[in-house]
Amino acid sequence: MPEYRKENLSDEAFEMLGERFRALGEPMRLRLIYALMDGEKTVSELVEETGGLQANISKHLKLLLDAGVVGRRKQGLHAYYRISDPTIFELCDLMCGSIQDQLESNLGRFSRSS
Amino acid sequence: MPEYRKENLSDEAFEMLGERFRALGEPMRLRLIYALMDGEKTVSELVEETGGLQANISKHLKLLLDAGVVGRRKQGLHAYYRISDPTIFELCDLMCGSIQDQLESNLGRFSRSS
DNA sequence: TTACTACATAACCAGATAGTATATTAGTGT
DNA sequence: ACACTAATATACTATCTGGTTATGTAGTAA
Numbered sequence: 001m002p003e004y005r006k007e008n009l010s011d012e013a014f015e016m017l018g019e020r021f022r023a024l025g026e027p028m029r030l031r032l033i034y035a036l037m038d039g040e041k042t043v044s045e046l047v048e049e050t051g052g053l054q055a056n057i058s059k060h061l062k063l064l065l066d067a068g069v070v071g072r073r074k075q076g077l078h079a080y081y082r083i084s085d086p087t088i089f090e091l092c093d094l095m096c097g098s099i100q101d102q103l104e105s106n107l108g109r110f111s112r113s114s
Numbered sequence: 115m116p117e118y119r120k121e122n123l124s125d126e127a128f129e130m131l132g133e134r135f136r137a138l139g140e141p142m143r144l145r146l147i148y149a150l151m152d153g154e155k156t157v158s159e160l161v162e163e164t165g166g167l168q169a170n171i172s173k174h175l176k177l178l179l180d181a182g183v184v185g186r187r188k189q190g191l192h193a194y195y196r197i198s199d200p201t202i203f204e205l206c207d208l209m210c211g212s213i214q215d216q217l218e219s220n221l222g223r224f225s226r227s228s
Numbered sequence: 229t230t231a232c233t234a235c236a237t238a239a240c241c242a243g244a245t246a247g248t249a250t251a252t253t254a255g256t257g258t
Numbered sequence: 259a260c261a262c263t264a265a266t267a268t269a270c271t272a273t274c275t276g277g278t279t280a281t282g283t284a285g286t287a288a
Binding site for chain 4: 076
């Protein structure tokens with residue numbers, strides 16, 4: 001007997017969940033999210049902070065934008081990106097914890113502490 | 115001023131996090147996880163429940179196994195798979211909630227209720 | 229042994245995706 | 259207006275990945 005209950009999930013729900021998780025399934029995108037934990041930043045700032053190429057960073061940011069993970073505003077020449085879904089922090093922290101528990105190695109954490 | 119603190123994360127940590135999230139970034143794999151919420155099941159049972167082809171299911175199960183999401187035991191002709199990392203439930207539930215909040219549409223949930 | 233069942237692996241193809249090169253857009257100065 | 263530069267986005271390409279078919283392997287039973 002299961003110790004939890006399941007509700008039915010639609011095909012669409014599985015697709016959407018998959019898209020969201022897939023958006024987080026890339027080291028460079030995780031770096032971007034990590035960099036954005038300080039708050040809103042421009043593409044150039046993110047390029048510098050992550051060490052990636054500008055075109056690549058822009059592409060990953062677009063994917064994150066489409067997935068609803070980040071938001072964007074434009075002002076003059078700059079595009080400012082920010083994390084639009086705070087759940088991301090909890091997701092990353094949970095996942096870090098899970099990995100740590102399994103490996104007992106010190107990875108550090110994506111975490112809010114305030 | 116940020117409202118959270120960051121610790122440094124290594125390249126390896128970003129890679130591992132990415133691999134874990136990527137494992138969840140596929141609708142069929144989410145279906146398998148969902149099916150395994152009832153408890154341990156054989157490949158055949160999972161094939162029937164998800165409606166996928168056996169070879170494809172086996173492939174996804176191997177990926178989930180390698181990613182540390184599920185466990186496996188063999189008995190006679192059957193291979194029994196189970197969720198080995200309970201954090202998965204929380205991750206999926208958080209993600210479902212996040213999607214619901216953003217879309218205000220009814221997706222149902224991956225959730226533990228007991 | 230032979231036959232059958234359950235599962236895994238290999239080979240292939242089509243579509244997706246990460247990274248790089250190129251283009252576009254917006255501002256500045258003349 | 260025009261050229262020039264800075265900031266960002268899009269197009270191209272090689273690789274990766276999911277799905278499928280075919281084949282292999284191991285346990286079971288006659």
